[in-house]
């Protein structure tokens with residue numbers, strides 16, 4: 001089974017590249033479960049509706065989904081779980097699926113491959129995802145991560161511009177937002193490797209199926225910003241949830257106050273943090289190497305099987 005939810009089509013396109021080899025194999029039956037929130041999230045987003053999504057995202061409060069096409073009695077060999085990151089947590093529609101009453105029945109004991117496509121801050125979202133999967137009794141075998149290749153200071157602006165305007169490159173002076181076309185194209189290698197693994201029943205074991213394919217290349221230098229952001233989203237989210245529910249006008253003055261705080265943070269703390277990290281990098285190499293190894297797990301950043309699955 002594979003989940004499907006995407007606003008711009010980016011994650012859907014990556015998912016399509018990965019599942020194509022599985023769909024082309026007559027021995028593999030694939031169920032695509034499309035997630036449809038009862039109240040669809042807008043795209044392009046309005047400025048306030050975009051901000052208004054952070055309290056529930058940070059607190060992982062799931063929105064209602066339209067009924068799933070599954071009964072809960074299905075017995076899948078493998079679950080592919082693509083998700084985007086919203087405010088440093090798994091996106092609300094995907095969180096809603098994993099917190100759905102059927103998810104435990106569907107995922108209990110099942111091997112899961114998570115596929116993340118986001119700007120570049122995903123490490124703590126994956127920690128949250130691991131907790132959600134653990135609560136369902138699922139076995140996380142692999143994690144694939146595709147990120148926007150632009151520098152952090154550029155994508156901090158290009159991503160919101162994309163999400164608010166609906167255009168990947170509304171201004172020529174800025175790089176295009178989103179995961180680059182070459183990385184999306186090359187994501188097919190993961191599908192080819194999954195197809196081969198399924199043919200050999202390797203999903204029944206506990207070893208990753210996508211090792212050696214450059215599945216993840218984590219950057220622990222972003223961890224400090226992620227930790228600060230998570231704390232801030234959580235605390236302000238608590239305040240906003242106390243003021244009102246999603247979409248309620250009572251929240252708006254607080255959201256505007258928060259955005260002023262956030263922009264100040266992005267203009268001051270983020271560049272200073274990035275500068276401090278760059279300057280102190282030589283003294284913290286060992287710690288970063290350990291963190292990188294941790295966040296690259298389970299699939300790892302090795303590329304030794306790339307030639308075998310070149311596409």
Ligand SMILES: Cc1cc2nc3c(=O)[nH]c(=O)nc-3n(C[C@H](O)[C@H](O)[C@H](O)COP(=O)(O)O)c2cc1C
Pocket residue numbers: 005006007008009010011012050053084085086087088089117118119120121122159163
């Ligand atoms: C409300 C919202 C919050 C987001 N927050 C983050 C984030 O914290 N970290 C990140 O790397 N990307 C973030 N993104 C970018 C998404 O992860 C994703 O790349 C983008 O929305 C395109 O996804 P799509 O496949 O649904 O179109 C956010 C997007 C939205 C809509």
